[in-house]
Amino acid sequence: MKNYFxxxxxxxxxxxxxxxxxxxxxxxxxxxxxxxxxxxxxxxxGSQNLALNTGTYQNAAGESFSVSKFNYFVSNIRLKKxxxxxxxxxxxxxxxxxxxxxxxxxxxxxASIPAGNYTGITFLVGVDSARSMxxxxxxxxxxxxxxxxxxxWDWNSGYxxxxxxxxxxxxxxxxxxxxxxxxxxFGGGGTKKINNLRTVTVPFNGNLxxxxxxxxxxxxxxxxxxxxxxxxxTLSIAQNPSVMFDTFSTNIADNYASMFSYEQIQANL
Amino acid sequence: MTRQTIYTIKxxxxxxxxxxxxxxxxxxxxxxxxxxxxxxxxxxxxxxxVVFNPTAVPFPQPANFPIPVYNLSQNPLTTQxxxxxxxxxYDPQLSRDSTISCGFCHQQFAGFAHxxxxxxxxxxxxxxxxxxxxxxxMAWSREFFWDGGVTDLNTLSIAPLTNPVEMDMKFADVLAxxxxxxxxxxxxxxxxxxxxxxxxxxxxAIAQFVVTMVSADSRYDKYVRNESGGTLTSDExxxxxxxxxKCATCHAMDLFTDYSYRNNGLPVGSIxxxxxxxxxxxxxxxxxxxxxSLRNVERTFPYMHDGRFSTLEQILDHYxxxxxxxxxxxxxxxxxGRLGIAMTDTxxxxxxxxxxTLTDNTFLTNRKLSAN
Numbered sequence: 001m002k003n004y005f006x007x008x009x010x011x012x013x014x015x016x017x018x019x020x021x022x023x024x025x026x027x028x029x030x031x032x033x034x035x036x037x038x039x040x041x042x043x044x045x046g047s048q049n050l051a052l053n054t055g056t057y058q059n060a061a062g063e064s065f066s067v068s069k070f071n072y073f074v075s076n077i078r079l080k081k082x083x084x085x086x087x088x089x090x091x092x093x094x095x096x097x098x099x100x101x102x103x104x105x106x107x108x109x110x111a112s113i114p115a116g117n118y119t120g121i122t123f124l125v126g127v128d129s130a131r132s133m134x135x136x137x138x139x140x141x142x143x144x145x146x147x148x149x150x151x152x153w154d155w156n157s158g159y160x161x162x163x164x165x166x167x168x169x170x171x172x173x174x175x176x177x178x179x180x181x182x183x184x185x186f187g188g189g190g191t192k193k194i195n196n197l198r199t200v201t202v203p204f205n206g207n208l209x210x211x212x213x214x215x216x217x218x219x220x221x222x223x224x225x226x227x228x229x230x231x232x233x234t235l236s237i238a239q240n241p242s243v244m245f246d247t248f249s250t251n252i253a254d255n256y257a258s259m260f261s262y263e264q265i266q267a268n269l
Numbered sequence: 270m271t272r273q274t275i276y277t278i279k280x281x282x283x284x285x286x287x288x289x290x291x292x293x294x295x296x297x298x299x300x301x302x303x304x305x306x307x308x309x310x311x312x313x314x315x316x317x318x319v320v321f322n323p324t325a326v327p328f329p330q331p332a333n334f335p336i337p338v339y340n341l342s343q344n345p346l347t348t349q350x351x352x353x354x355x356x357x358x359y360d361p362q363l364s365r366d367s368t369i370s371c372g373f374c375h376q377q378f379a380g381f382a383h384x385x386x387x388x389x390x391x392x393x394x395x396x397x398x399x400x401x402x403x404x405x406x407m408a409w410s411r412e413f414f415w416d417g418g419v420t421d422l423n424t425l426s427i428a429p430l431t432n433p434v435e436m437d438m439k440f441a442d443v444l445a446x447x448x449x450x451x452x453x454x455x456x457x458x459x460x461x462x463x464x465x466x467x468x469x470x471x472x473x474a475i476a477q478f479v480v481t482m483v484s485a486d487s488r489y490d491k492y493v494r495n496e497s498g499g500t501l502t503s504d505e506x507x508x509x510x511x512x513x514x515k516c517a518t519c520h521a522m523d524l525f526t527d528y529s530y531r532n533n534g535l536p537v538g539s540i541x542x543x544x545x546x547x548x549x550x551x552x553x554x555x556x557x558x559x560x561x562s563l564r565n566v567e568r569t570f571p572y573m574h575d576g577r578f579s580t581l582e583q584i585l586d587h588y589x590x591x592x593x594x595x596x597x598x599x600x601x602x603x604x605x606g607r608l609g610i611a612m613t614d615t616x617x618x619x620x621x622x623x624x625x626t627l628t629d630n631t632f633l634t635n636r637k638l639s640a641n
């Protein structure tokens with residue numbers, strides 16, 4: 001009997017150890033309240049919604065075009081709080097690929113955001129160099145070269161950050177009147193290469209995203225393809241009907257750096 | 270001690286163990302869940318009865334080589350992983366029309382180059398713009414292909430699988446075909462603990478096999494390691510001395526390459542291949558190609574990025590009298606106010622004698638690297 005008593009006392013002591021050990025990091029502070037946020041990208045061409053294949057648009061070079069493919073990577077998301085501090089999303093859950101053909105890909109849920117009022121968002125267009133060179137086991141989902149709709153260069157290791165393809169009478173007949181913009185390049189590992197990563201900051205124009213455990217707000221951003229043509233460099237389809245891994249691509253990257261803008265906030269979905 | 274006391278101590282031990290186990294489990298922070306590893310950490314079986322209990326394979330480190338740069342800790346070699354990689358390497362089903370395997374263009378007897386093919390010869394008898402590089406000692410290389418465009422041995426094989434003039438498959442279709450084959454699911458379970466064919470598992474299996482392709486047993490290696498069978502003739506020794514003076518700056522010993530990119534003065538061919546420039550877009554890289562290893566060079570003919578030379582004599586003749594000047598020509602080839610490398614005919618013969626001591630018959634005939 002005495003022995004069983006001893007065992008019981010011992011068990012209680014060990015159980016106590018478990019409880020203490022598991023709370024040793026932060027024994028007294030309550031966990032911070034968190035909420036989630038829906039982030040949506042609306043692909044537009046100037047004042048019109050993007051209609052793949054069927055819509056026709058005109059760029060600043062006066063060229064008429066349609067769009068058959070429009071994909072881009074958004075990663076390394078940070079949110080700016082009302083007090084000026086920033087919350088950085090855990091990097092591993094911060095890689096998204098917006099695909100104009102897949103409506104589901106245009107809305108993403110950012111989970112476990114600390115509750116609070118947010119005034120702006122910052123993200124990277126593309127895939128940062130560390131993740132681009134990470135072990136292949138760490139590149140799953142949209143970063144899996146087998147599954148990301150050709151957004152990967154197997155001959156010059158790295159991701160394509162923005163892919164825009166379409167038809168235009170201004171594109172050469174030898175290319176079947178198709179234009180191709182495959183823009184990537186993370187700056188290289190051991191060797192300096194083209195860097196088309198662009199950091200984009202979009203303030204909410206004085207509006208607030210209120211993150212709270214009880215609601216799921218939605219932030220809508222606009223992605224304007226016209227800005228990819230009409231930026232610091234006026235991109236002409238006739239002059240540059242196909243731009244991939246070459247030095248001119250940095251001009252297109254400078255253009256797409258400004259293709260995102262604030263559209264609206266919905267307080268609760 | 271009474272039996273009762275012993276029993277009690279055992280009982281306490283059991284309880285304590287269980288509780289400590291509970292402690293360990295309960296205190297584990299939850300993994301983010303976004304980064305599945307290809308190597309599940311528990312032994313398991315699948316319905317086919319294949320047991321996941323991989324056998325570690327030690328990396329075959331040659332004494333005269335540096336430590337490899339390939340990250341073996343992220344892809345530990347196992348008997349099952351290497352066997353799976355080998356099966357995939359020799360499987361023509363991985364090409365669109367099921368005719369071309371990796372081994373089709375990478376022949377063991379040719380040092381895993383394509384013997385007697387100047388330009389890569391792939392599906393539908395299509396030709397690529399470059400000579401098939403040999404596969405050997407890849408674990409010491411950081412960059413791959415003639416232009417160094419691929420920077421990770423794990424992802425390398427996506428390029429030939431998807432290249433329209435090589436195997437011409439969509440990578441997702443390759444994985445689907447492997448998943449549907451009767452042969453592979455069991456092999457994936459044995460190697461990785463799950464029969465699901467993922468990108469990482471597929472690529473890492475091939476990489477495991479490729480990493481085992483180590484050539485370090487030539488007569489030269491035995492000579493340099495003072496092993497039996499390592500005798501060189503007087504011509505070969507003279508060739509070795511000359512090689513060190515005239516060739517080893519770029520073909521650095523003992524891997525016989527310094528892994529740099531250089532313009533060695535070849536006149537530009539009709540393909541107008543700009544080499545490393547394609548990858549970096551830096552003007553200084555025009556017409557530069559990776560310095561290839563000279564191991565098994567007797568067998569890897571034809572030579573150069575476009576296979577323009579078919580004999581070692583032609584190569585040395587190029588270096589004595591064929592070098593063409595251009596803005597990116599390697600400075601070593603225009604030292605002393607002359608183009609190329611000075612060599613007499615006797616010296617050339619001696620260098621070639623030495624180069625043939627780099628032929629590694631153990632590697633070229635190793636059954637572990639051959640198709641089954």
